[in-house]
Amino acid sequence: MSDLLKLASGGKINPAYLAHAKQTFLSQADEKAFLDACGRGLRKSVRVNTLKYSVEEFRELAARHQWQLTAIPWCKEGFWVDESSLSENTALGNTPEHVQGLFYIQEASSMLPSVALLGDNKLAAPLVLDMAAAPGSKTTQLAAMLNNQGLVVANELSASRLKSLHNNLVRCGIFNAAMSHHDGRKFADFVPGLFDYILLDAPCGGEGTVRKDIHALENWSLAKVKEIGELQKALILSAYQSLKPGGRLVYSTCTLSVEENQAIVEFLRANTDAKVINLKHLFEGAERSLIAEGYLHVLPHLYDSEGFFVACIGKPAESQPSESPLAQFKSPFEKLTKKEKLRLREYYQAQFGIDIEPDGFQLLKRQKEVWIFPQAIGEVNAYMKVNRAGMKIAEVYPNKIRSTHEFAYCFGQAATDQIVELTKPDFVEFVKGQSLHLDNCDCRDGEVLMFYQKKVIGIAQKQKNKIKNGYPRELVKDNYQG
Structure with a gap:
């Protein structure tokens, strides 16, 4: 093993990987800096x-x-x-x-794909697909870039990761999202030509993650790289076919091998009318990672970050989808009556000073539950199965309305009334799920919004001097110290 190789992750880099890297993308001039970076922890x-x-x-x-x-x-x-x-x-x-x-x-390099996708968006309410979304770093970034407008479909094949994805959407106050649980290779079958923007942060070999996982390259093999490349080809073709004419697709990975990066985009170009959008002007300094094709190949030492690959693809406006989406599903939600909607809007206005149906959104009900949805959801949920969309904001009973934690995180910051500002010790107890006794609280009995340092933290019920905690049990941190 060479002295250079010993520098990298305590010698955990497979020599076969280093040989492959040197043959395909790693120059002799960059080798020492590359291995030095691989051996350092991630910022x-x-x-x-x-x-x-x-x-x-x-x-x-x-x-x-x-x-x-x-x-x-x-x-x-x-x-x-x-x-x-x-x-x-x-x-x-x-x-x-x-x-x-x-x-x-969020790792710095992983912020790149969303910027490449939406950095110059001019659509007021675009339809966006994040094809492999969990745990939600890029979905939440996309939603924030859109200021909660339009619709972001966060798709995740792994059912076990949907819960963490949803929790991150709630924590970040995102209600223009819909979660789905589909094999990304099937999207072209049921939503051809539907989305304005698609992000495919593809499953990959993870070669760029060695700075946070020293074992990432221990068992590397070219056979595994080629195997996952076949999956990536199927995913990128499905993504492109799901894109509207004039739309944009970003393909990204946290790996470095040409077989999972350039080769996948070139496969798409060879089989479709896809056009490369050169990323040389994406940010100041982009030329350091720009390769001849116009893609960004971010080696760990270039910006002292995780390794990453980003390619941006445009679909010509004159491109014709092979077929139109077919309606297959009926939503379990229905419209509120005028009386029901008036009751809700009057309650939230009187209780908190909040308008709970802003422009671009609609309230729908399912039994006693009331949810808020982006209006654009109608363009999606008839054609694909949506696991969860929008946010549940209330449960409505004949004599009361019970607000949810999701309501607090999505709307609470706009409140002008029924606000309880917590001290640091009380904040810690609230996050532990404890009820509070506050002698100086002058709010009316009933629902109150809990704030810490003027930012919302949750919902609670006040009865005299007692605050009954509404923090969800699954989010409670029993040993939280703050």
Whole structure:
């Protein structure tokens, strides 16, 4: 084993992989820097959730905590956080601001695909598909970039990952999303030519993740690379066929081999009328990772990040879909009566000062449940099975309305009444699922919105001086310290 190889991840890189990399994409001039980077831990990075928090507010938060930030050049909401500036007891995922959904912990390179897809979007309410969405980093980024307008279909083949995907949508206050559970290779069969934008962050060999997983390259083999390449070809072809004429597709992976990257896009180009959109102007410094075809091949040492690949594809406006989508499904939801809708809108206006049916959305019911949906959902759920869309905001009974945690996270920040501002100790107890006794609370009995540092954290019921906690049991952190 060479001295250079020993530098990388304690010698965990398969020599066969290094030989393959040198034959296909890794130059001799870059070899040492590449291996040095593979042997270092990954920098912490976060993305501000601008649906709830401004970049300036996040900078002020960082200044209070003395976090040292470095702006991520391709994402104006993204920052690297210098780990040495974090206190010993600070885990970013346990900070109140993360619990409240004010920022998302996301690897810097993985912010690139969404920017490539929607960075110059001019559509007011586009239909967007995130074909392999869990755990939700890119879905939440796309939704924030659209300011909760249009519709983002977050598809995930793994049923076990849908719950975490939904939890992240709720935490980030996203209600223009729909979750589906389909094999991405089948999308072209039931929604040909439907979406304005599609992100295919494809399943891959994960070669670029070695900085956070030192075992990522231990068992690498070219046979496995070629095997997964066949799946990627089927996925990218299905994605392209699901795209509207004039639409845009971004294909990305967190791997580096040509067989899973350039070769997949070239397969698409050889079999369709797909056109490459050159990414040389995506951000200042993009030329460092730009390759001849116009794709970004992000090696770990170029920006001190995870390895990544991003290609942007346009579908010509004159392209003709092979067929039209066929309606197959009937929604279990129905419209509210005028009386039911008036009752709800009057309740939320009187209780919290909130309009719960903003432009571009509609309230629908299923038995006692009331949900808010993007109006664009009608363009999707007749043609494909949607597991969950929009957000459940209330359960309605003859004598009361019971609001949900989802309502609090999606609408609570707009409240002007029935707000309880928590101290740090009370915030910690609330996240632990405990009820509170607040002697100085002057809110009316009934539903109240719980805030910490002027940002919503959940819903509760007030009765005299007692606050009955409404924080969902599955989100409760029993040992939370804040």
